Amino acid sequence: MSTANIVQTVPRRLGAIVPQSVAYAFIAPALLCLFALLVLPILVVFALSFTDYELGDIASSFVGIANYQAAMSSPEFVNSFRNTVYYALLTVPFSVISGLFLAIVLFNLKRGRRLYQLIFFLPVTTTLIPMATVWRYLLHGQIGPLAQLFSALGLPQVEFFSDPQLAMPALAVISIWHGAGFNMVLFIAGLTAIPDELYDAASVDGVDHPLERLFTIVLPLLGPTLLFVLVMSLISAFRMFDLVGALTRGDPYGATDVILYTTYLEGYSYFRMGSASAMTMIFLVIILLLSIVQSRTIEQRVHYQ
Amino acid sequence: MPSTLSLRNIDRYFGSTHVIRDVSLEVDKGEFITLVGPSGCGKSTLLRIIAGLVAQDSGTVAIGGEAVDHLRPKSRDIAMVFQSYALYPHMSVFDNIALPLKVRRYPSIARYPLIGGLVPGMRQAREDVAREVRQVAAQTEIDSLLARKPGQLSGGQKQRVALARAMVRKPAIFLMDEPLSNLDARLRVHMRGELLDMHQRLGATFIYVTHDQVEAMTMSTRVAVMLEGRIIQVAAPDKIYSDPVDIRVARFIGSPEINLCPAQAKAGAVQLETCTLPLAVAANGPVTLGIRPENLKIGGGKADFSVKARFERVENMGNEALLYFRSETADTSRLVVRQSAPELAALRAQGGLDGVMKLSADIGNILIFSSDGARLPAHGARSAKVAPVEAVQA
Numbered sequence: 001m002s003t004a005n006i007v008q009t010v011p012r013r014l015g016a017i018v019p020q021s022v023a024y025a026f027i028a029p030a031l032l033c034l035f036a037l038l039v040l041p042i043l044v045v046f047a048l049s050f051t052d053y054e055l056g057d058i059a060s061s062f063v064g065i066a067n068y069q070a071a072m073s074s075p076e077f078v079n080s081f082r083n084t085v086y087y088a089l090l091t092v093p094f095s096v097i098s099g100l101f102l103a104i105v106l107f108n109l110k111r112g113r114r115l116y117q118l119i120f121f122l123p124v125t126t127t128l129i130p131m132a133t134v135w136r137y138l139l140h141g142q143i144g145p146l147a148q149l150f151s152a153l154g155l156p157q158v159e160f161f162s163d164p165q166l167a168m169p170a171l172a173v174i175s176i177w178h179g180a181g182f183n184m185v186l187f188i189a190g191l192t193a194i195p196d197e198l199y200d201a202a203s204v205d206g207v208d209h210p211l212e213r214l215f216t217i218v219l220p221l222l223g224p225t226l227l228f229v230l231v232m233s234l235i236s237a238f239r240m241f242d243l244v245g246a247l248t249r250g251d252p253y254g255a256t257d258v259i260l261y262t263t264y265l266e267g268y269s270y271f272r273m274g275s276a277s278a279m280t281m282i283f284l285v286i287i288l289l290l291s292i293v294q295s296r297t298i299e300q301r302v303h304y305q
Numbered sequence: 306m307p308s309t310l311s312l313r314n315i316d317r318y319f320g321s322t323h324v325i326r327d328v329s330l331e332v333d334k335g336e337f338i339t340l341v342g343p344s345g346c347g348k349s350t351l352l353r354i355i356a357g358l359v360a361q362d363s364g365t366v367a368i369g370g371e372a373v374d375h376l377r378p379k380s381r382d383i384a385m386v387f388q389s390y391a392l393y394p395h396m397s398v399f400d401n402i403a404l405p406l407k408v409r410r411y412p413s414i415a416r417y418p419l420i421g422g423l424v425p426g427m428r429q430a431r432e433d434v435a436r437e438v439r440q441v442a443a444q445t446e447i448d449s450l451l452a453r454k455p456g457q458l459s460g461g462q463k464q465r466v467a468l469a470r471a472m473v474r475k476p477a478i479f480l481m482d483e484p485l486s487n488l489d490a491r492l493r494v495h496m497r498g499e500l501l502d503m504h505q506r507l508g509a510t511f512i513y514v515t516h517d518q519v520e521a522m523t524m525s526t527r528v529a530v531m532l533e534g535r536i537i538q539v540a541a542p543d544k545i546y547s548d549p550v551d552i553r554v555a556r557f558i559g560s561p562e563i564n565l566c567p568a569q570a571k572a573g574a575v576q577l578e579t580c581t582l583p584l585a586v587a588a589n590g591p592v593t594l595g596i597r598p599e600n601l602k603i604g605g606g607k608a609d610f611s612v613k614a615r616f617e618r619v620e621n622m623g624n625e626a627l628l629y630f631r632s633e634t635a636d637t638s639r640l641v642v643r644q645s646a647p648e649l650a651a652l653r654a655q656g657g658l659d660g661v662m663k664l665s666a667d668i669g670n671i672l673i674f675s676s677d678g679a680r681l682p683a684h685g686a687r688s689a690k691v692a693p694v695e696a697v698q699a
Contacts, residue, residue, distance in 0.1 A: 200358050201391035205470070206379035206408030215417055216404075220395040 042284070049277035056271065067278035077279060079254050080262040083168065087258060088237035090172035091179070095233055098176060099183025100226070104218070106184070107191045117188070121181040128178060132246040135174045136161070161248050164255035171243050171256060179236065183229050190225030194218065231294035235287055259283050308370070309334045309510045310355065310478055315364035317350060324350050325361065326534040334477075337504050337511040338539075341521035342531035343557070348514045351531070352480050355512060356385050369477060379408070384471035385480040388487065390463045392455040392470075399438055399451040402470045406434045409474075437473060444506075445469045461492050468503065481513045485520065497524060518558055522546070530554045546597075552674040555595050561627060561641045563672075564601060566594045566612060566634075570681075575673060582609070582668055585682040592681065593674045598627065598643035600670035603652060608665030614640050615661050621649070633661055640664060 049067055053060035071077045106116050123131070138144050141159030150157060160170040194217075202208070202217050219226070241260040244250060250257040250265075263283065267276030310332040317325035324347045332338050340348040353359040355366055357378040365372050373381045384405070392401050407416055410433070415424040442448040445465045455463055464484065471479055484500075485493045501524055504511050515521055521528045522542040529539040538550045549555035555563045568575050573587040575594070594610070602608070614630035626649045630640040642664060644652065652658060673681045 195389060195391070197387045197389050197391040198393065200353075200356075201385070201387060201393075203358065204356060204378045204383070204385045205405040207404070208377055208379055209413070212413065212416060217393065220393075223395065 045277045045280050048274055049281050051274045053274045053277075054271045055267070055273050060274065063274065067275045068282070070275060071278050071282065076254065076257065076262055077259075080250075080257040080259050083254075083256060084238055084240070084258045087168055087172060087175075087240060088234055090169060091175045091237050092230065092233045094172070095176045095179040095183055096226070096229055098180040099229065100187050100222075102180060102184040103187030103191060104214070107188055117185070120184055123178045123180075124182045124185075126178075128174075128242045129246045131178070132174065132243055136247055139170055162252050164252050167248055167252060167255045171240075171247065174243060174247075175237075175240070179233065183233065186225060186229050186232075187222065190222045191218070194221050227294065227297055231290055235290050238283070238286060238290070308332055309336075309368065310512065311365075311367040311370075312351075312355070313365045313367070315351070315354060315361045315366070317347075317354060317359065317361050324534050325354070328364070328534075328536050330529060330536060330539065332478075332510060332512065334510055335508050337501075337513065337524060337526045339513045339515060339521040339525040339528050340531055340536075341515055341518055341528055341557075344516055346531045347534040348516075348531045349482055352385075352482055352512060352514045355478075356383055356480050357381050382477040383480055384474050384476040384478075386467045386471050386482065386484045388483040390455075390467040390484075390487075392463055392466055394455050396454070397451065398442075398447060398453050398455070398458070398466050399435075401455065401466055402438045402441060402451075402473050403434050405470060405474045406437060410434065438469075441469045441473045444472070460488050461496065464488065464496060468500075472503075472507070476509065478510045478512060481511065483515055484513075486515070486517070500524065518560065522558070528558075530557060532557070549595075549672065550680045552593060552595065552678040552680070555672060555674070555680075559597060561598055561643075564596045564598060564638075564640045566596070566632070566638060566640075567636055568592050568594050568673075570673075582671065582673065582683055584673065588675060588681055591676050593676075595672035595674060596666045596670060598641040600666050601640065601642045602665050603628070603642055603644070604663055604665070609668035610671055611663050611665040612640070613661055614664050616658055619649075619658070625649075628658075630662070630664060 050062055050064060051060040052063045052067075102120055106113050106120070109116065139146055139160045141147050141157050141162070147157055158166065160166045198217060198221070199213070202213055207213050207216050239260060240258050241264065244256050244258055244261045245264075248256040250261055259279070260283065263276050263279040266272050266279060308331040310330070312328055312330040315325050315328040316323070326347075328347075328351060330338075340351060342348050350359060354361045357366075357373070357376060361374075366374055368382055378385075393404070396404070410430050411421075411427065412424065415421045415427055438451070439448065442451055445468055447462060447465045447469060450458065450462060450466070455466065458466065464487075467484070481500075485496055488496060497520065500511075513520075513524065522545075525542055527539055528542050528545050529536045530545065531537070532553050538545060538554050540548070545554065545558050549558065552565075556565075568591070570584065570588045570590060570592045572589065573584050575582040575584065575592060596610075613633040615633060617629045617631055619629070620627040624646055626644050626646065628642040628644060628649075630642065632638045632640055668683075671683070673683055675681050
């Protein structure tokens with residue numbers, strides 16, 4: 001028997017010999033979808049961002065980086081960027097911490113854990129636009145229950161969505177209400193993954209104060225989940241659009257203008273697609289940077305295996 | 306001197322299941338005692354009750370003569386090694402071993418992350434802890450691994466780290482919950498030896514839970530056989546083997562399983578082929594004879610007990626062989642004979658490993674069990690004296 005019979009020329013996997021052409025045929029549909037639905041649109045937007053294309057135009061001309069320069073120096077876009085960062089700072093810490101708090105409390109419940117889990121998860125399952133209408137009523141300056149309570153207590157009436165100081169925090173409260181349950185479910189999944197024997201070992205070793213156990217065992221082991229939740233919350237804060245669209249439309253005086261809403265107005269109210277595309281590219285770069293931070297840190301720092 | 310560990314009438318229910326039934330046990334200082342039994346017999350629960358991880362519903366646990374029922378695990382003078390080792394995956398090997406010491410010696414504020422490093426006046430305590438960790442690491446031969454994380458260690462290395470973490474506190478009692486069951490067969494035999502060395506060196510008391518009777522028999526000073534939530538018998542390994550108080554103990558200990566043959570007792574005696582086997586108690590009706598595989602002989606001229614059986618197959622292990630027969634009696638039970646290599650060779654030379662053969666045993670090697678499984682003492686037999694003291698019969 002010659003040795004040529006033994007030498008494997010084709011890469012083997014799962015015991016089968018698959019010719020490369022067949023392998024490529026298998027990934028072709030996925031590649032095609034990925035290209036058509038993701039890469040191509042981004043390339044089109046990228047191309048449009050260098051033109052003065054307006055919605056409905058038949059022709060447009062190349063303007064270089066003028067759109068980017070205009071966006072960077074436009075007070076509206078800078079304001080909306082600042083507002084988005086402010087919104088993220090308001091929502092992310094609270095929705096992460098309240099999700100973690102709910103998860104730890106519910107995880108240690110002996111009875112009714114499923115029921116409470118369902119209750120706190122309900123806001124996530126609702127659509128934000130109709131819920132926003134409910135919230136508008138709840139926070140309404142004259143007819144809202146909160147306003148009634150304020151007036152019963154002799155406090156001044158507050159119109160949350162007309163006060164530039166309060167509009168953004170009010171949106172943040174609604175968003176935290178909506179997002180905490182989702183974070184809670186992620187944290188409960190993380191808690192379930194911690195083996196019971198570790199808690200036993202900790203109490204034999206002497207770590208039995210709940211707070212100390214939280215800091216020495218639970219939080220470090222939740223590290224990967226925590227980071228994931230943190231970055232996901234950040235990304236969703238930057239993608240905020242629906243609350244502003246439904247409740248404030250950027251008012252009062254641009255206090256709730258966020259990146260996506262400004263971009264939307266630019267493209268679909270003022271029909272300046274070239275300029276809107278440039279704003280979209282800036283937004284994409286921010287999301288991309290966050291994603292890179294997430295995958296890098298997950299690989300390097302919080303990897304225990 | 307009071308026993309190191311004393312369990313009195315421990316009961317524990319999980320819901321309506323009675324998992325620990327009236328367990329009492331006295332363990333002396335320096336003993337290596339094994340709780341052995343099939344899975345679900347309550348041995349791990351009993352260990353966790355001793356540790357304080359599970360509370361008993363009634364009964365008392367005393368360590369060094371003092372009841373510890375009100376104490377949390379960390380305040381009991383115990384350390385525990387878990388089946389999965391339960392190392393903290395985010396801490397280095399050094400920090401894993403140091404944790405039990407830090408918790409006991411550092412003020413609580415110094416143990417929190419970030420702010421912990423700012424607490425002044427900790428230098429001496431930190432140096433002491435580091436020195437003791439290094440000492441224990443050297444004893445368990447993991448001193449080169451101190452900076453690694455558990456995820457980077459092999460199963461055997463994790464095992465050593467778990468042992469080191471238990472040793473560093475110098476507890477009176479080591480509790481071990483199937484610590485070798487996650488290792489491969491070779492390493493398990495090796496670690497068995499190391500655990501025994503460690504036991505001798507430390508002179509501490511070991512309570513060791515296993516479902517593996519070989520571990521129980523080879524390592525322990527005494528074996529406690531647990532079945533259905535009870536300790537059925539506590540005795541030295543050789544006594545458990547040769548002198549079981551219950552048919553379930555006789556069947557659980559010993560591999561291959563003990564041979565069982567049905568028989569009838571009449572007026573306090575069992576009638577055998579060539580003689581009567583008198584019993585120390587008056588028993589009538591069906592009984593079971595138990596004969597260990599090495600006590601069953603092939604052929605044999607005049608024997609106290611004999612049975613005709615058909616040869617089925619042989620399992621040769623080199624130094625000895627197991628010969629499987631099926632009895633020609635009405636119940637056609639399976640019978641196993643253990644033969645040494647020379648015995649098997651002699652048997653083959655005679656040309657005789659075929660068809661129906663006679664198997665026999667001496668009266669002194671026959672264990673008799675009543676129909677409810679209790680051992681019946683025989684008159685005049687070698688192991689006639691069965692101590693019923695340690696037996697807790699159903």
